[in-house]
Amino acid sequence: MVQAILDAISLGGTYALAALGLGLVFGVMRLVNFAHAELITISAYILVVTNDLPLIVSFIIAAVVTALLAVAMELLIYRRLRGTGPAIMLIASFGLSVLLQRVYELIFGALPKSAAIAPWMSGEVKVAGASVTISSIATVVITVVILLIAGYLIERTSLGLQLRAAAIDFKTARLLGVRSNRLIAAAFAISGVLAAIVGFIVVVENPQVSPMYGVNITILALVGIVIGGISSLRGSALGGFMVGVILSLLNTFLGNARVYAYSWLFLLVLIILLVRPGGIMSKANEMERV
Amino acid sequence: MEKIKNISGITRFSFIELFGPILIITAASCLIGFSSASLMLTVQFALCYFVMVLALQVFVGNSGVLSFGHGAFAMLGAFVSGLLTAPVRIKNNALSMTDLLQSIADIQVNLYLSLLIAAIVGGVVAGITGVFLMRLNGLAAGIATFALLGVAYNFFFNNTKFGPGSQALPGVPKFQNLFIPLLLALVALVLVYLLNVSSIGRTLRATREDNLAAPALGINIIRVRRIAFAFSGALAGLAGAMYSHVAGTVQVQDYYLGFTFLTLSMLVIGGSGSIWGALVGTLLVISVGQVLLMMEQGKAIFGLSIDLPNGARAIFIAATLVVALLWRSSGVTNGKEFAFPNFKKKSN
Numbered sequence: 042m043v044q045a046i047l048d049a050i051s052l053g054g055t056y057a058l059a060a061l062g063l064g065l066v067f068g069v070m071r072l073v074n075f076a077h078a079e080l081i082t083i084s085a086y087i088l089v090v091t092n093d094l095p096l097i098v099s100f101i102i103a104a105v106v107t108a109l110l111a112v113a114m115e116l117l118i119y120r121r122l123r124g125t126g127p128a129i130m131l132i133a134s135f136g137l138s139v140l141l142q143r144v145y146e147l148i149f150g151a152l153p154k155s156a157a158i159a160p161w162m163s164g165e166v167k168v169a170g171a172s173v174t175i176s177s178i179a180t181v182v183i184t185v186v187i188l189l190i191a192g193y194l195i196e197r198t199s200l201g202l203q204l205r206a207a208a209i210d211f212k213t214a215r216l217l218g219v220r221s222n223r224l225i226a227a228a229f230a231i232s233g234v235l236a237a238i239v240g241f242i243v244v245v246e247n248p249q250v251s252p253m254y255g256v257n258i259t260i261l262a263l264v265g266i267v268i269g270g271i272s273s274l275r276g277s278a279l280g281g282f283m284v285g286v287i288l289s290l291l292n293t294f295l296g297n298a299r300v301y302a303y304s305w306l307f308l309l310v311l312i313i314l315l316v317r318p319g320g321i322m323s324k325a326n327e328m329e330r331v
Numbered sequence: 332m333e334k335i336k337n338i339s340g341i342t343r344f345s346f347i348e349l350f351g352p353i354l355i356i357t358a359a360s361c362l363i364g365f366s367s368a369s370l371m372l373t374v375q376f377a378l379c380y381f382v383m384v385l386a387l388q389v390f391v392g393n394s395g396v397l398s399f400g401h402g403a404f405a406m407l408g409a410f411v412s413g414l415l416t417a418p419v420r421i422k423n424n425a426l427s428m429t430d431l432l433q434s435i436a437d438i439q440v441n442l443y444l445s446l447l448i449a450a451i452v453g454g455v456v457a458g459i460t461g462v463f464l465m466r467l468n469g470l471a472a473g474i475a476t477f478a479l480l481g482v483a484y485n486f487f488f489n490n491t492k493f494g495p496g497s498q499a500l501p502g503v504p505k506f507q508n509l510f511i512p513l514l515l516a517l518v519a520l521v522l523v524y525l526l527n528v529s530s531i532g533r534t535l536r537a538t539r540e541d542n543l544a545a546p547a548l549g550i551n552i553i554r555v556r557r558i559a560f561a562f563s564g565a566l567a568g569l570a571g572a573m574y575s576h577v578a579g580t581v582q583v584q585d586y587y588l589g590f591t592f593l594t595l596s597m598l599v600i601g602g603s604g605s606i607w608g609a610l611v612g613t614l615l616v617i618s619v620g621q622v623l624l625m626m627e628q629g630k631a632i633f634g635l636s637i638d639l640p641n642g643a644r645a646i647f648i649a650a651t652l653v654v655a656l657l658w659r660s661s662g663v664t665n666g667k668e669f670a671f672p673n674f675k676k677k678s679n
Contacts, residue, residue, distance in 0.1 A: 301489060
């Protein structure tokens with residue numbers, strides 16, 4: 042029972058971080074970045090490949106490379122597509138996602154690569170009379186800390202203020218002196234670091250890294266930002282958290298019918314969207330203009 | 332004076348816009364299809380993709396609302412048509428189908444009838460889900476339709492009562508010749524063209540261009556979107572059914588993410604505003620893929636043999652998509668319908 046609750050919270054936290062990364066980029070440029078999945082994947086690959094180095098060193102390498110890749114995406118591709126409309130950017134990001142998957146396949150091979158990352162994390166400890174894995178506690182701690190840092194960054198710093206302003210109304214934010222290119226690049230860099238952290242969390246649980254490693258979590262996080270409310274960063278994180286918690290609880294309590302967990306999750310998503318089209322955190326009558 | 336924005340899509344019936352694409356499809360299918368047996372199969376698959384891209388064009392292209400859910404209707408169409416036409420003997424004895432409902436196992440209908448049923452089922456399900464889904468807009472609509480695809484995939488992947496689950500359904504009869512899928516694609520093309528020039532097509536494009544002005548002119552946005560969604564769902568069902576009769580099998584993975592995004596990419600690369608764009612996009616993506624495949628296999632193309640390492644093909648296809656969008660974000664055709672090349676200097 043304790044393990045089930047911890048699992049739910051840690052999965053929720055992981056999805057919240059992924060959703061926050063997606064939501065940051067969506068906020069500044071209305072881009073649904075499918076290639077976020079490949080940022081998570083590259084982080085996991087690097088952690089596996091550099092497993093001989095001390096954990097902190099290999100994580101820093103992963104974070105730097107992932108952030109650089111995120112910024113490179115923006116500079117080489119998304120910057121040129123700005124203003125073409127969300128549908129086209131979404132398809133382009135999907136193309137980029139497939140492209141990177143194939144490049145990974147060429148570099149790392151199609152078969153999963155694995156290594157025991159932070160093996161001490163798979164041990165168990167006793168909490169309130171029940172034994173739980175260290176990794177689930179660590180995940181909860183990491184996500185809470187990162188969400189607090191991200192919350193501080195977004196609520197209390199000038200960069201965060203600019204990001205929030207841009208998420209609400211990008212044009213007006215520019216008129217008020219927000220430097221769009223720099224801000225968008227910063228959003229991509231932060232989203233890259235968040236992806237690296239998500240990559241670390243998932244690779245500890247499941248060290249079998251293959252080219253499509255990050256796709257599943259990205260799609261679910263994307264579902265999360267939509268049901269949470271795409272126009273607010275807090276809503277994105279909350280939506281991601283909810284998706285993780287719901288999925289984890291469904292997996293625990295459906296028993297043999299757990300193969301249908303995704304069906305129930307998606308049906309729930311459909312119902313939430315029909316009741317609140319703009320997401321849970323939105324005002325009732327707010328509608329996106331196509 | 333500021334130039335008025337060039338709005339993509341057709342307004343009036345034009346003989347050339349309809350018969351140009353018909354001629355090109357027929358000529359290309361026959362010329363390429365009859366040149367070799369392996370190309371014949373490629374052409375048949377291409378025709379299925381084309382019907383699917385047309386289905387997407389009707390809804391996504393005209394309304395501007397993204398849909399990832401059409402894969403679900405294609406999946407449904409494939410399962411309906413595949414299960415209806417597979418021989419009773421195979422359905423009762425195949426190892427992958429021991430759980431299949433007896434009433435499904437004992438039924439067998441004619442190929443043409445099953446195609447019709449698949450289209451009707453696709454249309455009915457799209458019509459029913461559209462009643463709810465079409466209230467949504469923008470990204471919420473995209474994710475909601477994706478949820479539909481997710482439910483369909485999850486259901487068919489795990490359920491062994493209404494299909495083979497994650498395994499392949501064997502023994503689905505194949506099309507006897509090229510002309511059946513070709514004819515079906517042409518019928519779909521004509522239907523889509525007629526819908527696009529009808530008042531439904533035109534009002535739908537009006538809602539795409541301005542969803543505040545359109546209702547002010549008396550257009551019921553939700554109503555026209557529902558109609559278009561149901562119609563395109565029927566076409567997607569047909570496309571899925573056709574695909575199963577070209578492949579000779581039904582497998583749930585064939586209609587999931589890869590299929591959805593491949594067909595959406597074809598539409599966007601060609602230009603989502605027109606059926607000419609749908610055709611050009613399908614042709615372009617299929618031919619790039621085919622040429623690269625032949626290079627990978629070391630075959631000579633026009634007497635020229637370029638060796639490509641394995642795996643390079645997939646990279647090239649994805650790169651083509653990205654580059655095509657960077658080069659021309661509104662698609663190769665810019666959303667225009669077919670016209671004879673005009674070599675005279677343009678007056679505007």
